[in-house]
Amino acid sequence: MGGELVGLNDALVLLPYSPRLRSCRRHFYRYMGPNKPVQFHHPLIEQATRRFLKAVIKNNENINGNLRK
Numbered sequence: 001m002g003g004e005l006v007g008l009n010d011a012l013v014l015l016p017y018s019p020r021l022r023s024c025r026r027h028f029y030r031y032m033g034p035n036k037p038v039q040f041h042h043p044l045i046e047q048a049t050r051r052f053l054k055a056v057i058k059n060n061e062n063i064n065g066n067l068r069k
Contacts, residue, residue: 008014012028015021038045056063 012021012024015024059065
């Protein structure tokens with residue numbers, strides 16, 4: 001119900017217990033589970049960091065806006 005009030009019906013943490021929630025948790029665990037070391041996610045983290053730093057260099061007055069991208 002809380003998700004419906006704020007328009008976040010599909011947020012994982014606000015889903016009611018159901019087969020859909022179990023499926024979402026299973027997929028989330030597969031991607032972020034304990035068997036996936038940080039090295040697996042390192043390229044994505046590095047790419048996002050580079051993009052952020054380039055944006056900061058380009059326009060350092062709008063750091064808050066760059067953080068939200």
